[in-house]
Each structure stands twice: as C-alpha cells, then as structure tokens.
Amino acid sequence: MANLCIIGTGYVGLVTGACFAKLENNVICVDCDEKKIALLNQGKLPFYEEGLEEVIFEAKANQKIVFSTDLKKAVESSDIVFICVGTPQRPDGSADTSFVLEVADKIGQFQNGPLSVVIKSTAPIEAIEQVKQTISVNSNHPFEIVSNPEFLAQGTAVRDFLKPDRVVIGSKTKEGAESIKNLYTGFDCPIIITDIASAILTKYASNSFLATKISFINEVANLCEKVGANINDVAKGMGLDRRIGPLFLKAGIGFGGSCFPKDSKAMVDMANGAGSDFKILNSVIEVNERQKKVIIDKLKKHLGDLANKKVAFLGVAFKPGTEDTREAPSVIIANKLIEEGCQISAYDPLVKDISLLNGCKVDLASVPYKAIENADAVVVITEYKDFCDLDFSHIKSIMKQPLIIDGRNILDSAQLSKLGFTYEGIGL
Numbered sequence: 223m224a225n226l227c228i229i230g231t232g233y234v235g236l237v238t239g240a241c242f243a244k245l246e247n248n249v250i251c252v253d254c255d256e257k258k259i260a261l262l263n264q265g266k267l268p269f270y271e272e273g274l275e276e277v278i279f280e281a282k283a284n285q286k287i288v289f290s291t292d293l294k295k296a297v298e299s300s301d302i303v304f305i306c307v308g309t310p311q312r313p314d315g316s317a318d319t320s321f322v323l324e325v326a327d328k329i330g331q332f333q334n335g336p337l338s339v340v341i342k343s344t345a346p347i348e349a350i351e352q353v354k355q356t357i358s359v360n361s362n363h364p365f366e367i368v369s370n371p372e373f374l375a376q377g378t379a380v381r382d383f384l385k386p387d388r389v390v391i392g393s394k395t396k397e398g399a400e401s402i403k404n405l406y407t408g409f410d411c412p413i414i415i416t417d418i419a420s421a422i423l424t425k426y427a428s429n430s431f432l433a434t435k436i437s438f439i440n441e442v443a444n445l446c447e448k449v450g451a452n453i454n455d456v457a458k459g460m461g462l463d464r465r466i467g468p469l470f471l472k473a474g475i476g477f478g479g480s481c482f483p484k485d486s487k488a489m490v491d492m493a494n495g496a497g498s499d500f501k502i503l504n505s506v507i508e509v510n511e512r513q514k515k516v517i518i519d520k521l522k523k524h525l526g527d528l529a530n531k532k533v534a535f536l537g538v539a540f541k542p543g544t545e546d547t548r549e550a551p552s553v554i555i556a557n558k559l560i561e562e563g564c565q566i567s568a569y570d571p572l573v574k575d576i577s578l579l580n581g582c583k584v585d586l587a588s589v590p591y592k593a594i595e596n597a598d599a600v601v602v603i604t605e606y607k608d609f610c611d612l613d614f615s616h617i618k619s620i621m622k623q624p625l626i627i628d629g630r631n632i633l634d635s636a637q638l639s640k641l642g643f644t645y646e647g648i649g650l
C-alpha cells in the first residue's frame with residue numbers, strides 16, 4: 223500500500239483521494255483553502271457527489287485518509303503525489319495551467335526523497351515539461367512525472383473511479399508507469415500504458431468525441447423538426463448499431479459542465495498551436511452554443527414577445543445528480559431570457575443556493591410547483607427522471623398558459639397533449 227498525497231480537493235481530487243483510501247492506501251488530501259479543509263475535517267463535503275460521503279466516512283474510520291493544508295508535511299511523507307488542481311479556461315480557450323505550476327513549484331521545494339508526481343488535472347502536453355522544469359528548479363531528488371487522466375463523470379464519479387472502463391497511464395519510463403499501475407491492482411479493466419502525450423490526448427480526445435456525439439445528435443434533432451422525423455426513434459435506430467452505440471445520443475439543449483466545454487476548446491487551441499486546424503471540433507463547439515438558442519426560439523414561437531412573461535425552469539444544474547452549474551445551459555438561457563424582459567423562476571433538487579448561479583437573477587423555489595405558479599411556460603432544463611412524476615393536472619391549473627418546452631425530451635408528450643398542454647421537445 224502506498225503513501226499518497228492528493229493536491230486539490232475538488233471533484234477529481236476528493237474522489238481520487240477517497241477511493242485510493244478505500245483501496246487501503248494512506249492518503250493525505252491537501253488544499254490551500256482552509257475553509258474547505260475545516261469542513262472536511264468536520265465530516266462535511268464541500269459539494270454533493272453520490273456515495274462520496276460514505277467512502278470518506280469509512281476511510282476516516284479506518285484512519286486511511288486525512289485532510290490538511292500542510293503541503294510540506296504531506297509531500298515529505300508521501301511516495302506519490304497527485305496533482306488534481308483546476309486548469310480553468312482562459313479567455314482565448316486555452317487551459318490555464320498556473321495552478322498546476324504553482325503546485326509543482328512547491329513540490330520541488332518540499333521534496334525530500336524519490337517521488338512520483340502524477341498529473342490528474344486535464345492539462346495540455348507542454349504543461350508536463352513545464353511541471354518537470356519547475357520541480358527541478360528547487361529539487362535535487364529524483365522524480366518521475368506520470369500522466370494518469372481521470373475519466374470521472376459527476377454524479378457517478380465514485381463508481382467511475384472504482385469500476386472504470388479503462389485506466390490510462392502515460393510515462394517516459396517503465397518504472398514510472400509501473401509504480402502507478404500498482405495502485406490499480408485488482409481493477410477489472412484494461413490498463414493502457416503509453417507515453418505522456420498519448421495519455422493526455424486520450425483524455426482530450428475522449429471528452430471531445432463525446433461532445434461531438436452530442437452536437438451531432440442535436441444537429442440531427444434540428445433536422446428532424448424540419449423534415450417531420452422523430453429524433454428519439456432516429457437515435458434509437460442509430461444506437462442499435464454496435465459501431466455507434468446508444469450512449470451520448472440524447473438530443474437536448476446541449477452540453478455544459480466543467481469538462482466538455484473547456485476541454486473541447488483546449489483541444490482546438492492545442493491543435494491550432496500545433497498548426498493543425500481541428501475543423502470538426504470547432505463546429506461541435508459552435509453547434510453547442512447555438513443549441514441553447516433553440517429554447518428561446520421555441521418560447522417566442524408560442525408566446526410572441528417575451529417581455530414580462532414568467533418562465534419556470536425545471537432543473538438548473540448542467541446534469542442530474544450534481545449542484546454544479548458551471549457552463550450550465552440554464553445560466554446562458556436564463557440570461558438571454560432576462561435580456562428579453564422575462565422573469566425566471568426555477569426548481570432544482572440539488573441547486574438551492576443562488577450564489578451558484580453566477581449573478582444570474584433566477585428565483586429559486588424549494589418545490590417545483592412554487593416555481594411553476596403563474597408561469598407562461600415551463601422549460602425542462604435538466605434531465606431528472608423525477609420530473610416525469612410531477613402532477614401535471616395540477617401544474618396546468620396553476621400556470622398562466624399550459625406551455626411546456628422539454629429541453630431534454632423526458633416527458634410523456636402524448637399524456638401532456640391529452641391534458642391540454644402545448645408540448646414541444648427537441649427534434650420531435
């Protein structure tokens with residue numbers, strides 16, 4: 223069992239630390255944010271992620287995990303350090319690796335023996351050389367740099383970590399790769415050992431390909447509307463081809479979150495920097511931005527001028543099972559509607575704090591019916607199955623007009639039409 227230091231207690235760092243602790247490693251999770259560490263030491267999580275609290279609780283009880291702000295002590299007592307800090311998007315679309323390099327600088331200062339430094343953060347290829355150089359400035363001890371990208375999806379991150387489709391390890395040396403491979407002993411999945419550039423590209427290309435699937439199906443959905451086809455049937459028919467597969471073919475209002483928008487732009491930037499014009503990915507991003515406008519057009523089609531209309535959102539987060547609203551379609555659509563003079567109310571089972579909405583002026587209700595009261599339209603934003611079980615007869619009785627725009631195609635259109643709603647999905 224290894225002694226691990228995990229730097230960064232965001233989604234990636236905390237899930238990685240907790241799961242490695244569950245696998246009997248000794249883990250120190252470090253963050254410079256004192257409030258976050260204090261919270262974790264009180265047994266509370268800084269965000270919701272299904273199953274994570276239980277894993278941390280168990281690891282703590284087994285004395286396998288501690289939380290600290292003391293990076294020096296953590297690096298000194300570890301054999302392997304995982305860098306799991308953010309690589310936010312710069313205004314030009316490239317990945318900002320300054321947090322990664324700050325951490326590398328400190329690792330160099332604190333290293334007191336041989337170390338493996340693993341980059342889990344999604345950082346471009348050139349960042350690896352920069353990390354190496356930055357550590358070398360202050361350290362005379364040997365160290366290996368390894369890329370071990372994460373493929374965790376929010377809401378299923380613990381399961382994704384413990385039962386992954388694959389583990390990818392990129393290293394210049396066999397020894398560097400082996401030390402990290404050992405951490406995944408007993409995992410029932412292929413472990414791909416490759417060079418660092420290929421490991422990093424595997425991560426960027428995987429996210430960008432999934433984003434491509436979504437933008438592709440959204441384009442098909444828009445075409446369906448024009449030619450009188452049904453996207454659900456089309457996607458089903460396509461997905462049954464094993465070469466295509468059924469996943470990530472759900473048409474809707476586009477992808478959001480902390481990964482797809484950022485990583486697809488960073489991959490375009492990486493390609494540009496290498497003198498390669500990544501045409502498909504540019505279109506994927508453009509289609510995704512345009513797709514959010516579909517909701518505005520549909521509302522205008524039915525309501526005409528949107529000034530002084532009340533629109534109720536079902537869901538706010540970028541996907542179910544998280545309170546994360548980063549790059550969420552909800553925020554972009556709400557801001558556009560507010561510009562048009564709309565009042566927006568919303569209900570989300572997990573988003574309860576208006577500060578999560580980045581200054582976007584939405585009234586958050588504690589129950590869906592409260593958000594829907596007196597609304598001119600309901601818009602389904604997040605694909606929560608529970609929304610299908612709402613009492614739509616009651617909803618009709620409390621709305622100003624019975625209009626539902628289903629941005630995720632989850633509701634039963636036939637039932638709603640029978641109840642007297644005007645229903646519109648995406649590509650139906």
Ligand code: UDX
Nearest residue numbers: 372373374375376470471472476477478479481540541
């Ligand atoms: C994603 C990748 O799945 C994960 O492997 C990677 O490590 C991080 O990025 P995540 O951002 O948590 O994970 O969400 P994901 O479930 O992939 O969904 C992303 C977005 O795409 C959501 O906004 C979702 O609503 C949308 N989506 C997904 C669709 O619009 N249609 C689909 O068919 C699938």
